[in-house]
Amino acid sequence: MKKISIVIIAVLAVLVISTIVTVVININSSENNINQGLDIYYLDMENRTLQSEKYNIVGKTEEEIIQSAFSTMKSKPKNEKYVSTVPDNIDILGIKIQNGTLELNLSEEYLQMTKSDEMFCRGALIKTMTGISFINETEILINGEPLKTTSGEPIGPVSGDDIIISGTIEAEPVTSVKLITLYFANSDGTGLVQEERKVEVNRNQPLEKYVMDELIKGPQAKGSLATVPPETKVRNIMTQDGICYVDLSSEFVSRHSGGKAKELLTIYSIVNSLTALDDVSKVQFLIEGEKQDEYKGNVEFGQPFEPKEIVIDE
Numbered sequence: 001m002k003k004i005s006i007v008i009i010a011v012l013a014v015l016v017i018s019t020i021v022t023v024v025i026n027i028n029s030s031e032n033n034i035n036q037g038l039d040i041y042y043l044d045m046e047n048r049t050l051q052s053e054k055y056n057i058v059g060k061t062e063e064e065i066i067q068s069a070f071s072t073m074k075s076k077p078k079n080e081k082y083v084s085t086v087p088d089n090i091d092i093l094g095i096k097i098q099n100g101t102l103e104l105n106l107s108e109e110y111l112q113m114t115k116s117d118e119m120f121c122r123g124a125l126i127k128t129m130t131g132i133s134f135i136n137e138t139e140i141l142i143n144g145e146p147l148k149t150t151s152g153e154p155i156g157p158v159s160g161d162d163i164i165i166s167g168t169i170e171a172e173p174v175t176s177v178k179l180i181t182l183y184f185a186n187s188d189g190t191g192l193v194q195e196e197r198k199v200e201v202n203r204n205q206p207l208e209k210y211v212m213d214e215l216i217k218g219p220q221a222k223g224s225l226a227t228v229p230p231e232t233k234v235r236n237i238m239t240q241d242g243i244c245y246v247d248l249s250s251e252f253v254s255r256h257s258g259g260k261a262k263e264l265l266t267i268y269s270i271v272n273s274l275t276a277l278d279d280v281s282k283v284q285f286l287i288e289g290e291k292q293d294e295y296k297g298n299v300e301f302g303q304p305f306e307p308k309e310i311v312i313d314e
Helices: 002-031 062-074 108-112 115-129 207-217 260-274
Strands: 034-044 049-059 092-098 101-106 137-142 175-185 192-202 234-240 243-248 282-287
Touching: 034 062, 034 115, 049 062, 049 115, 062 092, 062 115, 101 115, 108 137, 115 137, 175 207, 175 260, 192 207, 192 260, 207 234, 207 243, 207 260, 243 260, 260 282
Parallel strands: 101 137, 243 282
Antiparallel strands: 034 049, 092 101, 175 192, 234 243
């Protein structure tokens, strides 16, 4: 009987140890997973708005979390009044995450949606993906190419705050990325050189303001020289009948080092940059809200300027 008791105790000990090992293995397995409660956005057909449902999204990597969220978006919602905004035939071709920005590369079937369906799909994707803890912005690509606005400009990365989900969803986000052309002085100060720059813009602000702000920041290309005093402030800017009226602070004059060559480079770096925009053909300068007859005593300043190639003789 003692032997039988000893055997039973040994068997029980083995079972207990096995159970403990199994529990430890399961715990370690779960620790490898990223687990997040996430709002998945669907379309409320009755009110034509985006609404969310809470789901538990699990994955071992950030890419798996994205895939899981995307798959859940394509599934049937819990609320029978909601429908998925993502068609079944759209697949993820690639995922890239850098500094909190998600590049979500989707298959070309995305482009087969109607404009209305695409707006809701895009909005739901951005709201859902930016709800993930490590995603701040989402850019949608189609077969490797950036999704574009109706005017052909890349939409670029968009945050969840830029998407309106109540009432009617907006056709295009509040912010987008624009490619602008800037002109700075060359290394020896004898002419102007182009620099193309991508900037994130808010459509409620004039694009001309972004051009001036970037000019004031100065060039990024090695060898190019700044033309606008960095202390300069843009007091106001607007375009009417093809003329861009740019009202600058007094520092634009007082902080400039002067000299006719440098003055011409400054003026035409602004004029050529602004007239590179589609709606601008001339530029009228104002200083503190007033027209000036001359700029630093060397250049007539009272009339609108047209774009011009500048060559300074040494």
